[in-house]
Amino acid sequence: MGALTQADVITILIDILLTYTISLTLRVGLLSIAPVAFQGIGAYAFALLTLKAKMSIPLAVLLATLICLVVAALLSYPLGRVRGLYASIATLAVVVIATGLESGFTFTGGSLGLAGVPHGDTRIALAVIVVIVVAAWFWLDRSELGRRLDAIRIDPSLASGLSINVGVTKAAVLVASNTVAGLVGALYAHSFFFVSPDSFNFFVAVQISAFAIVAGATHWAAPLIAGGVLAVLSAEGQNYANYTAIATGVLMVAILVFSPEGLGGGLRRLTSRWRTSARGLRGRQAAPPTAPPGTGSLVAVRGVTKSFGGVHALRDISFELPARGVVGIIGPNGSGKSTLLATISGLLTPDSGTVTIGGRELTGHDARTFAAAGVARTFQQPKLIQAMKVWENLIVGAREHADAPSVRAVADAVGITDVLDAWPGELPASRTRRIEVARALLREPKVLLMDEPAAGLTEAEARSFAELVTEIGQDRLVILVEHNMNVISAVADRVIALVEGNLIADDRPEIVQAVPTVRTAYLGIVTEVPS
């Protein structure tokens, strides 16, 4: 291997920084390759500001970065609205458009680019930025913000139910990633004397995004190591082209085979035993207790209708629920129970009718607004973040409520104190259900929605879970969708029965269970008396 030239060092530092900018977007479940376009925008802005406007170098760097910030902010809205793979393709379009604009105008020098850009040694400046970015990421891995980003990556619907603003957070991540890339671009132009569209084209974008995918998004050191090693190999590859290219390819495939979440996933697993334990929870000021719920109705559903492609899931459903107690929702499969829960938690907007929580009509608002109004929920299949310990799962997004004493109190009440330091994947269903309940309770909800919490539990586990639900219902409203009639009879003081989207009964459990339609369509009892 030959000695690295000054240009090689600069290229490697820039590649590491760009790897970080793309890895950051991976952290929220996007793959944005736009940073390469913004590197170009920053570089051209710097070149034009120094060459045409005769600006001083520090001022040009600053202004070029600011221009990137503004453009990134403008683009974040359309980019944030596209989902999944299409978002990556949209960022690819940004790269293609940027290269097209750079080579299309005479004032940008066309496809030849601009030469004679004021030149200087940027190694120290770039190294300082690398240190700052690595330090920021190190902090991110340990911060509440990092957990929010993880929640968005793993399950956006879970994240918004935890009152995380998914859209704004993703947009902010895109802006941060593109702005840093713009700064790097300005320094790039300053380092290399000239800028041309080829330096920021599609192929460069693919190369850097490959670095980022190999690095993954879950460990602070991964983009540094992966970006660094791959950039060195690629710089060496200029001299010994063939075998370094092959070695690079083999290395990338090997990392992804052994660690699908990239190098970061592997590093995270290796260092997991040193990860902070629940003892690391800092005792902050306890949140003030929420005001005692009033006596009126807490949840009011009025005339709610919802259909999916002609199939009526809910037809003109109305009811009001008090601030305390346990309400069961029963009905045959496909009768609209889950749709009703989704309507009360804001995941679905009804076609007509209104949903009022705590006196505020929230119809049409998103799940986050419902969460802020005091609605929390658990899922049919518990949604826990496998890469986080149990205690971290509890406090995802629970900024103001997650002081150490309240975490301990809730864990005690729910019976999971002994597994706070465990990984959720190691625990059986009876435990993961309780962890979800604890996570919901930590937000001090006014209404807790539970979707089949007793499914898959043994009869003994279901009984002890029922006791927990009864206890929770003493201080707040619990709405429970459940097929286990033993659990319903044990906990519910009121049962709502749905059949084919119609509300056919709403009364005390023993009365609802005696309704003929409920008996034939749901319980399958013809003559016997329900036990």
Added chain:
Amino acid sequence: MTEQHSMSEGLVIEGLTAGYNRVDVLRGCGLTVGYGQAVSLVGPNGAGKSTLFRVIGGLLSVRSGSLRLDGEDISGGGPNKRARKGIVHVPEGKCVFGNLDVAENLDLGAIALGYDVRQQDLDHVFELFPVLKVKRRQAAGTLSGGEQRMLAIARGLIGRPKFLLLDEPSLGLAPLLVQQLGDACRTLREEGLSIILAEQNLGLVERIGGTAHLMTWGRIDRGTPAASIRSDEQMAKAVLGAELMES
């Protein structure tokens, strides 16, 4: 109490260990399932029931011990080979192709047998789950959770398995449907299908009949007739909880 003796006919598992990473979840399982038999595994969550199904279904490899079908070792090869031998695994959860419609999902169940779905098999599953017939042109992803479960079970049945592995089929099904599913499984058994069931719903275990085994900590205990599962002291203690014993 009938003790199961190992026989050469059917599915025979002996001293099976398997697991994930460095952890053995199954620690020496033994089980024999003859043709037309129903065997239910009950026991606490985390005992290894789903892991055992993944091994039998070919999704997870055998670490030691044997897995034989009619005397032939079948521990090599993936789920596709098992399916061709008539072992069909219906996993826990909603494993359907959400963007395909119900009929297309059912078609896929017949791949193992290399022919298109036969009308009589379709009639059979539609009789069992009438709602699937009504919604056969609807995308599976738009079905409710319980309906997706029905579709997954129906897709397993349409491949005419010899051994059907049902992992918690009652999950998310309304009581009426659980009863209907139990009755249907009983009929299928009488027609010669072997059913291996992992289930927490003891009502379903009783309805399907056959033998119930308690599974704890990666081992399978002796069998008990499913009908007397609630009166078996050890079983009741593990599954129903100790307090019920006293009452």
